[in-house]
Structure formats: C-alpha cells, structure tokens
Amino acid sequence: MLARVLPQRREDWEELAADVFLAAWDHRDRLEPGHIRGWLCRAARNRAFNLLRADRAALPLEDDILILDEGGPQRALEERELADLLRRALDTLGERPRELFVRHYYYGQTVAEAAGEMDLNLSTAKTWLRRGREVLKDYLTREGYFYGE
Numbered sequence: 001m002l003a004r005v006l007p008q009r010r011e012d013w014e015e016l017a018a019d020v021f022l023a024a025w026d027h028r029d030r031l032e033p034g035h036i037r038g039w040l041c042r043a044a045r046n047r048a049f050n051l052l053r054a055d056r057a058a059l060p061l062e063d064d065i066l067i068l069d070e071g072g073p074q075r076a077l078e079e080r081e082l083a084d085l086l087r088r089a090l091d092t093l094g095e096r097p098r099e100l101f102v103r104h105y106y107y108g109q110t111v112a113e114a115a116g117e118m119d120l121n122l123s124t125a126k127t128w129l130r131r132g133r134e135v136l137k138d139y140l141t142r143e144g145y146f147y148g149e
Contacts (some may be wrong), residue, residue, distance in 0.1 A: 020044045046117055089139040097128045104129060
C-alpha cells in the first residue's frame, strides 16, 4: 500500500512502517481484535499522505506522471504542457479539496474511503469533487484546452 502512495520513495516505506507499528504499540490498549489490520492500513496511508503534504515537491502530479506514451518529442512536449496545465488547475482548488481530488482520481480511492480518511462527510466529499471537476473544466477551457465530451 505504501508503494502505491509513494511509488518513487522506497527509502520512506521502511521508516513509515516502523512509525505505524510504533503507533500501534502506543495505542495497543485501544485496538480491537479483528480490526488491527484495518487500523494499520489507515494509519500507514494517512502517514504517507502526511509525508506528501509536508514535502510539496513530491505531490503526485509531477512533470512526467501524465506522459503515458512517448510518441516522439512533440508528443512529449504536449504531454508535459498538459501536465503543467493540470497542475496549475489543481492549484486553484483549496488544499483539502485538492487532496480529495488527488486521492480519488489519481490514487483510485473510493469517495467513501477518501472521505473517511480525511474526516469528511460523504456528501461533502461528493460536492467537493463535483465542484472540483467544474473548476478544472472551466480553467482548462479558459486556457484553451479543448476536449471531447
């Protein structure tokens, strides 16, 4: 799971895992049998996202993250420009709505999972995602990016 959240940061996996097990030990009196695995997964995922938030340079939308097919230099340039445009568009969202958007659309978390981990009401999370899509669509249209519907 840490590999999915922090794919290029293998050196952090072991330290985060150790932190999670230390936290589990510290909370051992409150952990319920049968729920420990879920608690460990949530704690690891939350700590990984906290690490990403603390190190803004490591946010998932890096220059090359959206480049799926290297069809030559022109294609690579277009993909980098689109990635930069998407990054700027995401920066127009607030910090928490942006985190929710990235969790759902980049990491593939369900809306319920992301909302639960962020301590959000499910309907609030759905509203933030809908508004985020509208903001991104408007931003991309203003910037001249045309897409098919």
